[in-house]
Amino acid sequence: MQTVDRIEALRMLLKPWRRADLKIAFVPTMGNLHAGHLRLVEAARRHADKVVVSIFVNPTQFGPTEDFASYPRTEADDSAKLSEVGADLLFLPGVAEIYPRASLTTISVAGLSTIHCGASRPGHFDGVALVVCKLLNMVQPDLLLLGEKDFQQLTLIRRMVADLNLPVAIQGVATERDDDGLALSSRNGYLTAPQRASAPELYRCLRAAGDAIQRGERDFAGIEAAQSLRLTQAGFVVDYFTICRAADLAPATSGDMDLVILAAAKLGNTRLIDNLVCRSNG
Numbered sequence: 514m515q516t517v518d519r520i521e522a523l524r525m526l527l528k529p530w531r532r533a534d535l536k537i538a539f540v541p542t543m544g545n546l547h548a549g550h551l552r553l554v555e556a557a558r559r560h561a562d563k564v565v566v567s568i569f570v571n572p573t574q575f576g577p578t579e580d581f582a583s584y585p586r587t588e589a590d591d592s593a594k595l596s597e598v599g600a601d602l603l604f605l606p607g608v609a610e611i612y613p614r615a616s617l618t619t620i621s622v623a624g625l626s627t628i629h630c631g632a633s634r635p636g637h638f639d640g641v642a643l644v645v646c647k648l649l650n651m652v653q654p655d656l657l658l659l660g661e662k663d664f665q666q667l668t669l670i671r672r673m674v675a676d677l678n679l680p681v682a683i684q685g686v687a688t689e690r691d692d693d694g695l696a697l698s699s700r701n702g703y704l705t706a707p708q709r710a711s712a713p714e715l716y717r718c719l720r721a722a723g724d725a726i727q728r729g730e731r732d733f734a735g736i737e738a739a740q741s742l743r744l745t746q747a748g749f750v751v752d753y754f755t756i757c758r759a760a761d762l763a764p765a766t767s768g769d770m771d772l773v774i775l776a777a778a779k780l781g782n783t784r785l786i787d788n789l790v791c792r793s794n795g
């Protein structure tokens with residue numbers, strides 16, 4: 514695996530692949546890689562000839578009181594893991610390479626960027642959209658792979674790519690979970706032992722809500738309230754637990770069939786998010 518930290522060097526390495534008409538897949542990450550990221554790279558390998566991974570802790574998607582400075586930076590470990598799973602090229606730029614000057618251009622996916630996680634993390638999704646758009650312009654891949662765990666991010670990037678006619682296909686990859694159901698996340702490492710023991714309750718509540726919908730319950734507000742209460746009783750501070758239309762993340766109504774249940778809740782200072790896609794039986 515080759516590693517570069519400059520856009521110019523990245524483009525030089527990509528040129529012969531493109532000339533040879535090789536299919537290029539791209540997996541953007543912020544590093545501190547876990548098995549979920551590695552599944553993305555493995556999926557990329559199955560669908561393309563060459564796999565490019567970026568590691569960039571993007572300052573513009575962190576709020577002023579968030580963990581940008583303390584976000585785990587584990588490049589040597591990450592690089593070893595990426596080589597092992599067969600990534601071809603690692604792009605590891607510094608902040609000055611991606612943002613040589615403050616960007617006057619912003620990308621805001623109206624509606625999608627300010628709801629759910631966007632409501633409690635103002636500006637977060639504008640930062641995500643900006644950096645993903647910049648990285649796509651740098652790598653110009655045929656295929657972009659993103660985890661389904663960040664369902665709102667995936668939905669928003671799909672919409673940005675469609676709205677801006679960016680020439681890339683997008684593939685969402687299923688969430689990787691620990692044996693007890695907790696979705697893998699770089700932030701799980703912040704949990705204390707008792708918090709880690711409580712954390713799988715988030716997925717259990719999502720499943721309970723999904724089961725209720727499958728059984729034909731249509732009182733979505735009632736399901737949301739019951740599962741939010743259960744989370745609160747388990748020690749979480751709930752940000753949202755909401756049943757939405759999968760296509761645009763708007764609140765679901767009883768006639769909607771393709772649904773996603775989105776949840777975000779804090780255990781101590783650690784904010785966990787998860788989701789469950791479910792199809793209503795009508």
Ligand code: PAF
Nearest residue numbers: 541542543571641644663
């Ligand atoms: O999901 C992430 O790790 C980040 O939001 C992404 C897509 C790499 C953009 O910085």
